[in-house]
Amino acid sequence: MELWILNRDLEQVGIVDTFKSLIWTTRHTKVGDCEIYVPASVELLQILRKDYYIFRQDSDMICRIKSIEIDTDVETGNYLIVKGYDCKDILAQRIIFLPVTFRGTAENFIRKIINDNVLTEMLRRTVPKFKLADSHGFSETIDIQARFDSVLERVQAVCDTYGYGFKVTFDGTDFVFDLYKGIDRSVDQDENDYVLFSPDFENLKSTTYSLDATNVANAAYVAGEGEGSGRIVVGYEIGEVEGLDRCEIYVDARDLSTNEGEIPFEDYVPLLRQRGAEKLTEYGIVTEFDGEVEPNRSYVFGVDYFLGDIVTVRNEYGIQINARVTEVIEAYDDNGHTIIPKFEFMEVQQ
Secondary structure, eight states: OOEEEEOTTSOEEEEEOOOSEEEEEEESSSOOEEEEEEEOOHHHHHHSOTTOEEEOTTOSOEEEEEEEEEEOOTTTOOEEEEEEEEGGGGGGGOBOOSOEEEEEEHHHHHHHHHHHHTSOOGGGOOOTTEEEOOOOOOOOEEEEEEOSOBHHHHHHHHHHHHTEEEEEEEOSSSEEEEEEEOOBOSTTOSSSOOOEEOGGGTOEEEEEEEEEOSSOOOEEEEEOSOOGGGSOEEEEESSSOOGGGOOEEEEEOTTOOOTTTTSOHHHHHHHHHHHHHHHHTTOSEEEEEEEEEOTTSSOOBTTTBOTTOEEEEEOTTOOEEEEEEEEEEEEEETTEEEEEEEEEEEEOOO
16 A cells, blocks of 8 residues: 655656555545554654645545654654544635626536636635546536535535536646435336445344434425515425325525615526525435445455445344445554445435
8 A cells, every 4th residue: 555745846856655554534525534654753843744645546535634643652652643623624615705606517517717706816715736527417407596605505506406526637747526316226216236344245244224204304484585474485395295194394594685676586596496495405214324344255346345435234133224435434454454334324314
């Protein structure tokens, strides 16, 4: 395992190929991270610096070093503990500065706010060596208005709503932002080879199963601009829900504006409904499986399944779900290579 160390100009300044342990965590829409535990040396301190980068050629993630500790012990020796964070967090350094009202594909909206706030030359806001990958032509449409949001949080919200993942990779010279869609590899489809993790297949060493229905909502009342009885309020719901199955929330969307009547009412309502749809993605019955899998038994991460894919997980009690791979923790230490994926499925109650 080789870890390339890059300086602030993304130039290689060294390689770390011997360490006590490495934890490498990639995530579907959230920011990933890494941690290196390595014997301390003057040479390593010269290259493992704040805001330098850690890159693996076999991973889509590149991390920026944000934490460095030196742990000294006369018995066990001196060690460096270096922590880095996924370069997705570059997007957290920019806000959506100019107001945007957008109708079109969700992919093009994401590309627009990155182009306008990360690649822009306005007010010294350009992030150097950052570019967009080619468009995928995703067809999902969106009506949205935004201003002063974190670019990262807005990208995450849109991706969570439409089932996209995103990554910031390194192509040898630049950071590259790219969207992707996971592939359905569950047992309930026949277009792709399925991936099934189960003790019966001896590819699932341990599992932690949880179902949480404490934060459920399936109907939203979204209040836009206006005051009192003149305030514009629209409803948005998932399915036709009623009685005890109906769980309502209120969404304050006063920040969405008609720009003093420039946006017609019939175009303003979809903006409110979009806000309701995004908010409801935060509510639902969450089912999670955390499980340690055999790294090379039946399925190989990065070959047979990938971050964002939908796979099937079944434990020894017969509980089975088709769930998205939302996180993968890879650990390398004296005991070898361990992979711990998180499988997550949210069901909106209807």
